Amino acid sequence: MEELIASLLAHLRGMWRYRWWGVAAAWLAGVILAATVFLLPDQFEASARVYVDTQSVLKPLMQGLAVPSNVEQQITILSRTLISRPNVEKLIRMADLDLKVKTREEKEALIDDLMRRLQIASGGRSDLFTLSFKDTSPERAKRVVQALVSIFVESGLGDKRKDTDDARRFIDEQIKNYEQKLVQAENRLKEFKLKNMAMFGDGGKDSASHVGELNAQLNQARLELREMENSRDAVRRQLAGEDPSFLPESGKSNSSVSVPELDGRIDAMKKQLDSLQQRYTDQHPDVIQTKRIIDQLEQQKHHEVELRRKSGAGFDALGTNPVYQQLKLSLSESEANIASLKTRVAEYETRVNSMRGSARLIPEIDAQFAQLNRDYEVNKRNYEGLISRRESANLSVEMDASAGVADFRLIDPPSVPSKPAAPNRALLMPLAGLVSVVFGALFSFLLSQALPVFFDGSGLRTESGLPVLGTITMVKTESLEKRIRRGTLLFVAAVSSLVLFFGGLTAELVLRAFAA
Template sequence: MNGELTPLGSLLPALASEARRRRLAMGLVFAAIALAALVTGMLWPKKYEASTTILAQESIITPLMEGVAAPTGNKNRAGIARDVIFGRKVLDQILVGGGWMAKNPTPLEQDRIIEGIKGRTIVKTGNGNLITISYFDSDPHRAYDVTRQFAQLFISESLASKQRESREAYEFINSQVETYRKKLTDAESKLKAYRDSNADARPGSEADTNARISQLRTQIETARMDMMDRRSQASSLASQLSGESEVNAVQTADGIYQTQLAELQSHLDKLLLSYTEDYPDVVRTRHQMQDLKQQLAQSEQRKLQARSVGAPATESVVSFNPVYQQMRSQLATVRGDSAAAAARLGASESMLQAELERSKRIANSENVTAELTRDYNVNRDVYQDLLKRRENARVSMNLDAEQRGLTFLIQNPAMLPLTPSGLRFMHFGLAGLTLAVAIPLGLLFALVRFDPRVRSVQRLEHDTGLAVLATIPFYPTPRDRRRERLHNSMLALTITGVAVVYLAILWLRLKG
């Protein structure tokens, strides 16, 4: 025999022969599979699924308060819903509401029940704002109650969580505001105390000192130039004074009187050319001339008396040079101005040194002042920012407390499931009948196909390449015929029994 595949046409007689010979075994296999599927369908737990849809929407106030109130909601709605629903607080209430706690389970059993509830619960989102919660159970009433309670607990816990989150955020920011207020007050006190104890550390001291130094340097340059100019003038006047005579002339008293009398006579002559003898100036001039004549006469008498006594005459008068006197006065003035300029120069230089020393002290205090000012500015900026954030948190807390921000609305409420979902008894019955027919036929085909025994003339001729001249038919004995009738009866009873069982169970399920 070769290893080539046998044509399907040549297997049909063998399949029919083996089917007749093994019909009872095939019937038993059919009955076993059909009844097993039926039992499995009856024992298979029913799956009643209930679902609810929650709409998470933001109030019209939310966009209006943007930038003033910070939203506390998260865009990952499914993640939030899953965390809230699968929280132990919610699941403990579900255990009570679903009736599981009526049997007083142990903590280990409670954990197993909770894991089962988690496995039967599905949370998903649609279009970002729709949250769907689905739960299935073998009890339709419990599926409905659990799903409805999940929705209620999710909404209440979400709103409570938002309120708690906004309140905790406000309390935290408020505590930070108080902390930074104390830091700001301390920094301000340190800066004020340092400036009070160091006069050079006050604001604007460096600019004032620089301006004062520049002014003093200008004054020093001006005083130095003025002093040099005064000294030059003094030197020039001293050289000119050395060429002038101090005394201009030496005159007697009579000569002086004669000169004055001549001047008055000349003045009188000029007045008489314009006025009369009664004019006051003419009268006054005549009186002055008379006085000079009297003094001149008295002088002559004193000379005669002095000569009679033998005393020396001391009537000469010295006349000083007016140019010399004027130059000497100017020289004294210039020397005084030069001394004053030198004094100003020394005072300005002293003040300049004092300002330079002050600028050094200011430079040394700048590091401390800069550090204190930097701490003050940082604390002030953070404090002002925290004040704004605290007010934003206060508005957010008020919005969440009044439920004016994110709201939850049950779009599709949970309904009591009337029919189970998933595999039902009808599915198991149809699948059982199909498998009960297909499996025995498949086993029969495998037996005929892969069994090496020869079951037909065509197979023998095909495998050996020889022609078959004659075949010996099988002639059953009376015992064989009785056995075949028994097998046919048992097969009929088996198939009939399976059909009766299926019809009875179907009638009972339709009735009840």
């Protein structure tokens, strides 16, 4: 610790030896820095604020029908990527900044300078943006900010339209590709069905389902055949117990003779009479009228029977047994139906035998059909999904065209304050004074290191490594002490004058700032 303190004291004594050189260097640096602060050009800052309204009434109404778009994220990304090289080149043309550019190197330097000085800030909000630019010319700064606002609005709308067009174009291309694949799959499926027509039913089922369906149809036809044969046998037994015809006896009442057309009417009227008698008495007009009609029909039947008996021409028909004729007709129909069912059963048996004969091909055919059908369903599902997405994209485009992607509102138009935004000379001037003092101290330290002087025997012994036999001490006289005090006062005055110099300049700059 003592060595460190001794070394520090030695450096300070060395710097004190070259203090006047340090004061001169500090004054020189102070004058130069002060002049530089005063000569710095004024920087005027032009700014504008833009509000981006991303809310739309149509969004909740079209939810689930149109493709949702994250407009807030798009605007945020746009604000971060707005200051790009193509946009800066466009801004240079819009603000007429390329009028004095002659070479490519100057243009590149101008682009780099603008990309460094252009600023976009959101202030913590995603819908409010501040665009600013600093320049020595207020008019030029205003033109640059105006051009930047125009590019910001146009980029927000143009990029969205470009993305939408690209998406629709891609979906249309995919739809065409899947449409071709779907047509090819349909053709392969159709050719396979035509080639193996016998293995499939009318509904395009697989061969196993077709065999099961044929067996069910065959069993149903056999059941119907057995039922029809049993019905035919029952009709034959009934027919064997009936006489083909009968002759009425001469003394027998005419009411026992059947006249089908009149008997049916009489039976209907008797049923109606029975229903009326259950509700009314015999003296009711409807009951009396019904009895009179029945008597008239029975008289008409008696008269008809007498006419046929006397003429003899219709007596054979009169004597034909109607039950026998009906059974005969039923038997004929049963025989015809049995013949038809036998033919159906034979056809189904032929088909089933044919399908069973090709049973070895059924698994292979089923596998091929399943593969073709699976490919067709996959292509169809993808095709229908793309069609649905295209319709959603069209709805989104129409919605954006009606409501707008986002509403850009210029809250504060581009403006330039009359007071320059930079440089802050009132802050730079004391910093310049501090730098000049530090520079003077550093200069004196470097001189003490370049031209070292030993102030005691220990320092000499340490540096040379030789033994020091003795030292001679200087005796300070009164005149020497006066001269030392005078030099110290002059040094303090020089340093103080430097501080006062920068203090006065700083005070003047502060007063100018308040006056402006």
